[in-house]
């Protein structure tokens with residue numbers, strides 16, 4: 001007895017369509033996925049924000065007088081790279097102890113400067129005052145100046161960015 005035969009016949013056109021469609025999908029996947037990853041990776045990339053920044057030779061910083069330093073760091077936000085300048089005051093208490101403070105006022109972010117006659121850092125915006133060690137003493141600033149962790153290696157003073165907040 002003969003079994004009924006089921007056969008699916010594909011004509012040449014359908015076969016070629018299938019093959020071309022398959023090859024197209026492979027090419028799209030091969031090039032498309034890496035391209036998408038390449039395009040979105042900056043947005044996913046996390047900026048390395050902790051870094052040791054060298055300020056200079058410890059020996060050149062006088063004891064008891066705030067010494068200003070400036071440096072620039074790059075900030076990456078998605079596809080955008082921005083140079084941000086920072087200002088700090090290094091205060092050397094004695095031969096070995098040194099503290100470094102941000103010059104950004106903790107009220108609304110104006111830059112403070114050291115006033116030798118007053119022995120205060122003064123914020124020019126709303127007359128906020130801070131003492132030698134960055135403690136807020138008068139005016140609207142709600143807390144002391146931010147402070148940096150420091151280390152000295154081979155006579156060079158380094159600070160760790162970003163600074164830490166004090167209360």
Ligand code: FES
Pocket residue numbers: 105106107108109110123124125126127128139140141
């Ligand atoms: S920004 Fe410094 S006192 Fe207002």
